[in-house]
Amino acid sequence: MRDEKHIPTDWSEDHSVAQLLAHLQKLRRSVPVNYQLKAELKKQLLQRIKELDKERQQSLVGSRPNRFRLVWSLAGGVVLLVLAVWYGFWPHGVLSVRQPSLLAMEAVIDQERVDLNADGTRIAYVTGGSTIRTYALHEPDKKVDLSLPVDHGDFTSLSWSNRADQLAVVEQQGETSRLWIVDVPDDKQSGSSRLIKEEEGAAFRSPNWSPADDSIVYTRTSDGVEEIWVSSIVSMRDWKVAEGSQPEWSPDGRLLAFTKQGSVFVMEMRSGRTTLVGRGGWPSWNSESSLTFTTPEGTLAEAEVNEQPPVLKEVPIRSWKGGRLVRAHWAADREHLLLLQAGDETENTLVVSLASR
């Protein structure tokens, strides 16, 4: 090693130090390199280089006039002011339905096909089985359809990321299940998509992003067995964490809530210690230590999971017109709640509403 010449003379003559340097060199060569990752990451980087080139070209074409931007900023400011005044009159912390009947979905299986973005201002849902549609809640007429490079299958589940405007989407085509990440297009970037995982003979469902948006946890069903797996979207590795379904990470990433055999459980990620919360399904975190879930009776329950055993209580929802609650899912801001209610006349339809506190 080169350092031999940098070591003081009296020491470099010491044979044992030379042996140590040789030993360190041998150890360095023996640390394995992940060549599979090297190949996969290179593909990912090449894709990103293409995207960056495209973005640069678009920025060269020219941006919108500043006057246009100013008008939008003013309009946004007015909307924010109105919202601030409006919400100022409501008592804080009380859950109320703000936008009832946002959407009507065709079947109960659609309950995973709709989600709110991080700040509860935008909704995404699957329509016609194979189209992902999204719009800002204050502009319901401006809908945007997203497409994937391969669209032969049906989209069965989707989930908004916590920070960026990205969706995790599950595509099912016959026996093959695929997990995609889709960038939602906006003024700054065009939509693009990336295949994260593909497997034949298994069905993926209920994807959910880690707090740092660097991994996705999801249900993997094979031969009737439901398991919870995590896929890193950075290293592309995946691993099983538990048996169950409908996983959701707590906001601090410390806990994972999931459903198994009609009950909600919480698992501590570090130790793997699992605690039964109660009968029900679709757990969703409303703070770092509290989650809500739907009960078999169709109501919303809240559990403080720091208490042992967890303390449960029913959550009242102001302006809720009744009906069986199928799923309730909090946006990443933990202020907005998406409510999925079984239709009045037939249980095989879903009505989607928005509540907030």
Added chain:
Amino acid sequence: MAMAMKRSTRPSSDSSAEYYESRDFTELYDEYFDRVNRYLRCRVQNPWDADDLTTTVFLKALEKFDQYSRTSPFASWIFRIAHNTYVDFMRKNREFPVDQDDLLGGEPDDTWQPERQALTNEEIRLLRDRLDKLTQDQRDVLTLRYFADLKISQVAEVLGKTESSVKMISYRALHQLQKMYERGEGE
């Protein structure tokens, strides 16, 4: 008029005033991936975390590549990112406990280098235990010097220290490590 900078497919010596790195990002990635991956696998216990960090390093590097001056060695630049990424990771203490057998073994695929077979996991574990007994500066210097294979000047640049300071830290660290090996500490 200033003399035009010399361009070549390989950089000239980094001590040269005419150093210019003309290779594109993918060429540099091909060359430096192994060193970065080895460095992080040496520093982080869980190999999955090390691979995640390696990915993060190169994604960050790509996003910031416009900021790389090309007149200084790429090794210093990429390892500054790698070292900072490692420090952030340790600060957040995101490592999950893993079975120690997973440290180097237990990988079901066949993508590893054949040389790994020549060394027992025990030797690596022993070295890490002994490095843990050194100071943070000593660990940083030794791992950058001997596992990232950086020159003294590059280690100094990554850590923001003078070359003489790095030499002294390296000298003392090697001396202490040698004593630990002689005493058979941790065995």
